[in-house]
Amino acid sequence: MSSELTLRIITPEKVVLDVTAASVRVPASDGSMGILPRHASMVAALAEGxxxxxxxxxxEHLFISGGFAEVRGNTVxxxxxxxxxxxxxxxERARSAEERARARLKPRETGLTAGEAQIDLARASAALRRALARLKLKGYAG
Structure with missing residues (x-):
């Protein structure tokens, strides 16, 4: 049995990363999750981070915008x-996105229905989380 994992990070546009790794840590939706070789097969929802x-x-570190992780065999x-x-x-783009998201989260008269306002609030919250995760990673690694 192999003592390494194959890690593939895939977006709709491209394969971002295809490497071997001794371990992987992902931002699961319910907290950080570590994956080692011979991990049990699973699928997990991921948060941005x-x-x-x-x-x-x-x-090595990367920002991901959420998604799903599949572990099968020694492949993540x-x-x-x-x-x-x-x-x-x-x-600068991340800071600008943070400012826009914070502005959208401030109470204001929008003319939206309650349902539309909830959707807008959820989208703004998600945009803010993505911007902050990018800034945190940039500060951590740079």
């Missing part, structure tokens, strides 16, 4: 809307 993996003594597949290394994160 930092995905980490270890190759030897080196730890992450399906996500976005996956970015710290060097790919545009700090």
């Amino acid at each position: 930092k995905l980490s993996y270890r190759q030897g003594t080196n730890a 597949r992450v399906l996500t809307g976005a996956g970015e290394t710290p060097s790919e994160i545009d700090i």
